[in-house]
Amino acid sequence: MYGRQYQICIKAWNRIGMPGGNIATELEASNSENRKWACIYALTKDDKRGLYRYFEIELPKKIVEEDLDWSEPMKITEEIFVRSLADLYQLLDSRGIDPLSFDAP
Numbered sequence: 001m002y003g004r005q006y007q008i009c010i011k012a013w014n015r016i017g018m019p020g021g022n023i024a025t026e027l028e029a030s031n032s033e034n035r036k037w038a039c040i041y042a043l044t045k046d047d048k049r050g051l052y053r054y055f056e057i058e059l060p061k062k063i064v065e066e067d068l069d070w071s072e073p074m075k076i077t078e079e080i081f082v083r084s085l086a087d088l089y090q091l092l093d094s095r096g097i098d099p100l101s102f103d104a105p
Helices: 010-016 063-067 085-095
Strands: 022-027 035-041 052-060 076-082
Touching: 010 022, 010 035, 035 063, 052 063, 052 085, 076 085
Parallel strands: none
Antiparallel strands: 022 035, 035 052, 052 076
8 A cells, every 4th residue: 555554543533424523633833823733524425526625724822722713714724635545544644644643623
């Protein structure tokens, strides 16, 4: 496949299978004033873009700590749609993200 066999932990995987379910892991932010996450959402089976939506989002710490409103499209740094679980794991591997680090928010 691509060198290593990965698995997302069952707790997180069960969450992604729920309607509106998503999982995330924190990444290193571009600066010390921000926090950044990689997120995975399961798409509906009839979504022609793929099975999963992967995106990275970076927010100022103030927004997170004070639970302020924010607009998702303004903060997404990258968005990728993948068509299979193998493609998802390959994407995570290429970015150096450990699938076991994902959790349900």
